[in-house]
Amino acid sequence: MGTVDVTKLLRTAPVRGFLLDITGVLYNSSEGSDGVTIQGSVDAVARLYKESRVRFLSNESTHTTEKVVAKLRRLGFTLEESDVITPAPVAADYLRQRELRPHLLLHPGVSSYFPTSSPDANCVLLGDAEHEFSFHNVNEAFRALMRMKKPLLVTLGQGKFYQRTDGPTIDVGAYAEALKYSSGCDHVVIGKPSAEYFQYAIDAIRVPATETVMIGDDLISDVGGAQRFGMRGIQVRTGKWRPEWEHHPTVSPDLIVNNLAAAVNSILDAQQQRGVQNHV
Amino acid sequence: MGTVDVTKLLRTAPVRGFLLDITGVLYNSSEGSDGVTIQGSVDAVARLYKESRVRFLSNESTHTTEKVVAKLRRLGFTLEESDVITPAPVAADYLRQRELRPHLLLHPGVSSYFPTSSPDANCVLLGDAEHEFSFHNVNEAFRALMRMKKPLLVTLGQGKFYQRTDGPTIDVGAYAEALKYSSGCDHVVIGKPSAEYFQYAIDAIRVPATETVMIGDDLISDVGGAQRFGMRGIQVRTGKWRPEWEHHPTVSPDLIVNNLAAAVNSILDAQQQRGVQNHV
Numbered sequence: 257m258g259t260v261d262v263t264k265l266l267r268t269a270p271v272r273g274f275l276l277d278i279t280g281v282l283y284n285s286s287e288g289s290d291g292v293t294i295q296g297s298v299d300a301v302a303r304l305y306k307e308s309r310v311r312f313l314s315n316e317s318t319h320t321t322e323k324v325v326a327k328l329r330r331l332g333f334t335l336e337e338s339d340v341i342t343p344a345p346v347a348a349d350y351l352r353q354r355e356l357r358p359h360l361l362l363h364p365g366v367s368s369y370f371p372t373s374s375p376d377a378n379c380v381l382l383g384d385a386e387h388e389f390s391f392h393n394v395n396e397a398f399r400a401l402m403r404m405k406k407p408l409l410v411t412l413g414q415g416k417f418y419q420r421t422d423g424p425t426i427d428v429g430a431y432a433e434a435l436k437y438s439s440g441c442d443h444v445v446i447g448k449p450s451a452e453y454f455q456y457a458i459d460a461i462r463v464p465a466t467e468t469v470m471i472g473d474d475l476i477s478d479v480g481g482a483q484r485f486g487m488r489g490i491q492v493r494t495g496k497w498r499p500e501w502e503h504h505p506t507v508s509p510d511l512i513v514n515n516l517a518a519a520v521n522s523i524l525d526a527q528q529q530r531g532v533q534n535h536v
Numbered sequence: 537m538g539t540v541d542v543t544k545l546l547r548t549a550p551v552r553g554f555l556l557d558i559t560g561v562l563y564n565s566s567e568g569s570d571g572v573t574i575q576g577s578v579d580a581v582a583r584l585y586k587e588s589r590v591r592f593l594s595n596e597s598t599h600t601t602e603k604v605v606a607k608l609r610r611l612g613f614t615l616e617e618s619d620v621i622t623p624a625p626v627a628a629d630y631l632r633q634r635e636l637r638p639h640l641l642l643h644p645g646v647s648s649y650f651p652t653s654s655p656d657a658n659c660v661l662l663g664d665a666e667h668e669f670s671f672h673n674v675n676e677a678f679r680a681l682m683r684m685k686k687p688l689l690v691t692l693g694q695g696k697f698y699q700r701t702d703g704p705t706i707d708v709g710a711y712a713e714a715l716k717y718s719s720g721c722d723h724v725v726i727g728k729p730s731a732e733y734f735q736y737a738i739d740a741i742r743v744p745a746t747e748t749v750m751i752g753d754d755l756i757s758d759v760g761g762a763q764r765f766g767m768r769g770i771q772v773r774t775g776k777w778r779p780e781w782e783h784h785p786t787v788s789p790d791l792i793v794n795n796l797a798a799a800v801n802s803i804l805d806a807q808q809q810r811g812v813q814n815h816v
């Protein structure tokens with residue numbers, strides 16, 4: 257593993273809360289199977305549960321939180337379902353609180369969180385619908401927006417694409433741009449890197465943003481998003497990480513580590529040595 | 537018809553070339569039939585052929601120029617096929633001149649202009665593909681862009697939406713935005729309001745832009761695009777025209793008329809009275 261120098265990271269404040277991205281941080285995905293656990297991550301999660309405070313912050317929007325947790329447990333992780341945050345249930349809360357009636361275009365795997373599409377919709381809720389993104393369905397979402405006095409689009413994340421075993425695959429953000437261009441609608445993103453979503457995570461973990469780190473494999477969405485929100489952002493060299501990101505023109509992580517275990521052990525060890533409490 | 541005051545329009549230069557949009561200017565479209573000729577437009581086109589110079593500049597990208605002309609003839613117009621400019625054959629020229637090998641995603645009605653998709657594509661050619669815009673096809677276009685060293689997207693227009701009898705319908709520009717967002721590609725538009733397309737029309741009509749007017753029903757694409765290119769832009773109150781456009785914050789037509797005939801007759805009559813030649 258090697259020791260990571262966390263002096264610079266810990267200069268501003270101790271770390272008492274850990275937000276972990278899931279895919280590419282806990283395990284690497286693989287189509288048709290559960291994927292492969294990333295070395296040391298099972299023990300790292302166990303240590304966080306014992307010595308600090310942890311929540312899992314994912315942009316997964318094709319499966320329910322229940323299914324995400326079941327998969328992680330099959331991979332060997334011990335965790336609480338209520339500690340896992342995914343965009344779909346957060347969006348469902350968001351709609352309920354604002355009495356929004358959605359027209360839905362999302363993956364069948366998360367439709368159970370929402371009421372059926374309203375004929376009198378006052379927003380469109382868009383997720384990574386994959387093969388549901390037919391011309392007919394996209395056009396129906398567009399027409400729903402065009403019928404609204406103040407057209408509003410709520411999306412589960414705004415990903416550009418994701419890596420599948422058969423190649424890069426276009427993601428929900430593309431269809432959000434399409435609908436915005438044609439309808440002129442407003443757009444709310446529920447998912448990293450939106451501030452609303454990080455706020456939801458901070459409310460859940462109950463640690464101030466300044467004492468929380470986000471650990472992720474996506475430089476822009478995880479690291480950059482967390483930093484803009486006032487957290488420290490840690491880049492792991494696993495998952496979708498790319499070497500050229502280490503010289504990125506706009507986002508510079510507070511720490512770069514080989515994997516989750518290196519980040520967790522280095523931070524908790526260093527704080528222990530200094531007599532800093534790892535817990536809130 | 538009433539007389540239209542063209543004093544202001546003619547102050548800068550005489551008009552010796554007329555570029556006419558087709559749909560909404562010559563006729564109003566109607567699904568399942570050829571549509572309805574707009575009053576006076578058949579005679580106006582005949583007068584332009586006799587007394588001045590005229591080309592037809594359309595963003596139609598679901599039918600060949602041949603089919604567009606056949607329909608106009610059925611509606612009563614007399615015109616030359618070589619005077620009608622549509623984006624697909626112009627794009628085919630553009631690709632040939634630059635030795636571009638396209639991956640195609642467009643309407644079957646215009647695929648005859650192009651070679652079949654190249655497995656070694658160095659650009660994606662995108663048109664209003666309608667039901668061909670499946671998730672699979674959009675993702676294949678995205679993957680083609682991702683395989684390119686310098687990803688390039690060429691689109692037939694960049695329309696936001698168009699009006700169909702069953703409702704507003706999302707157009708090619710939406711899918712262009714989607715692909716640009718996810719791939720970071722460059723984007724060339726062949727169609728109004730792109731400068732390349734107006735240049736093509738000016739080369740075809742052989743009248744300087746300063747002595748040419750564009751007559752259209754689309755304030756942004758026809759009128760605004762022509763003005764940015766150094767032409768005068770005339771708005772007709774037919775087709776997709778909307779009353780609120782007459783107080784638009786950024787685009788102000790050089791002339792607003794009830795229909796094509798009013799524009800043509802007012803301009804040609806006024807120039808005749810002043811002894812200005814209508815012809816180049």
